[in-house]
Amino acid sequence: MADLDLVALAPRYGIVLQRRGAHYVTCCPFHAEKTPSFKIRVDRPTRWRCYGACATDGDGIDLVGRLRFGAAWNARDRDQFRAVRDELAPDLGPLNPTRGPRPALPQPTRAAPLKEAAPLSAQALYVLDKALGLYETELWGLGGGRATPLRYLRTRGFTDDTLRRQRIGYCSGTQLLTTLESIGFPVEVARALELLHPRHEGARDQSERDLVEHLRGRIVIADLDARGRARYLTGRKWAPWLGRASKYLCQKAIAPPLYGLAQLPADGSPVLVTESLADWLTLRQWGYAALGTSGTGLSHENARVLRGLGRPLVYVVQNDDPGRAAGERWQKAVGRGRVLPTPSPYKDLNEVLVAGREEGFREAWTALLRKESIPPA
Ligand SMILES: [Zn+2]
Structure with missing residues (x-):
């Protein structure tokens, strides 16, 4: 060279x-x-x-x-x-x-918004994974006592094994900036990815000291690549002091992924698609090939990916009118797939998990496969 x-x-x-x-x-x-x-x-x-x-x-x-x-x-x-x-x-x-x-x-300081299908830079991937590593440490470091995010996740039925395998974390909002500064990593890269943002949007003094973590006070759910590295983070509101802030917070700087795409088994088995990350995590815990999004909006890009997936698709929706309507919308946007509402009397899959009724869902699932003549794998 x-x-x-x-x-x-x-x-x-x-x-x-x-x-x-x-x-x-x-x-x-x-x-x-x-x-x-x-x-x-x-x-x-x-x-x-x-x-x-x-x-x-x-x-x-x-x-x-x-x-x-x-x-x-x-x-x-x-x-x-x-x-x-x-x-x-x-x-x-x-x-x-x-x-x-x-x-x-x-220069990275001139980072334009990254919202496009283009692959993320090595710098972006590095800092996303670094941030998630910090958030994992924070989740487990706080322990599982009263009023901890770990306790909350356990009450939602998730096992520690699931939480570790999917690298679930918690962002207290105190670690990322000091860590990046201490290793001399360009803070601007984290800003361009919306991991950090100015405390007061539009404030004139936007010095680094005034940056706060985007996902502070939230449980962090990551989409992982095939090697288990973070490539997208969503924050689920947990801390009471977040008040009326939105329940889920994503990174607008990156196009929203289909959670779990890189982790799908390559066996051609039918894929379950959900509009809730809690339901997606539930399906992962039960061992299904599952994809998830945060909310019922489906981007053109993700619809295109689903269309081209070349395996049977089943949209598992909430057991109510908005859920069913979303299922039909997805069916139309993708151009194929069946809709499977969550079995009554439960509203969503995570409720099924908390109630210990996995068997009930499995029966509904196998009945659908039989009715539609879908091979299970
Ligand atoms: Zn030196």
Whole structure:
């Protein structure tokens, strides 16, 4: 791989070098200081080293990696390395030996809204997963005593095994910002993803100190990728001090996923689709191949995914008129699938779980499969 000339590269990332004898020097971009201790030898412009507090060093890839991922940068992490290599591809390409000036590279601070089907950047995936890891620790760290989110989840019938497997968490709102700052991860990335936002929208002073966690006071339910990493977070209101805030809060910066898509078994079995994350989690606990959304709205993109799934679809809806109407709407939007209302007298699947009536649902499910001649798997 071509060695990157740091004297050309650094200024494009806002690092201004000054010639001092046999070195180029500047204040280290990775720790706070007033006297420059970040150095590049003039006769070896492909390596940098900080002789100050952070004592880091590396080549051009490491420089950009640390700017993008902070102290979490690890050149051996495949996703991180690829992200930086792709960003630097024009400089690293073997057919591109010229070192002339190039247009400035996109900076994360200018992050545009991410609402599109495009895959998330390695930085975005890193911070989503990091946040979820913190939220998991918070949920279990608070214990299961009275008035804890864990106690609440248990009263809803969820086992600790389900909560751990689906990586359910709780956001107290006190951890994310300090953690990101302590590892030097660009806070702007978390802002663009709506994990953090200004305490007062539109306030003139929007310094970092004034940022709060979007999901504070909420139980966090994540959509996980095939490797179990978070790629989307929804917050379910839990803390009493949230008052009349909406029950579910999503990240508007990312297109809403079909929860559980990456976890579907690849056996062609029928897929149950629900409009409630609590019902989706219930179905996961019972071992069904299930997809979930938060609410009855179905995006065009998700309708398209369901249409193309190539396996039988059953919409499990709430046992009331709005539920049935939603089932019919989904059927129409996707163009196929059957509707299965939650068996009476229960309103939704989570009520069935709390009542210990899983068997009742299983009977309704097998009856539907038989009636519609759907092979169970
Ligand atoms: Zn340093």
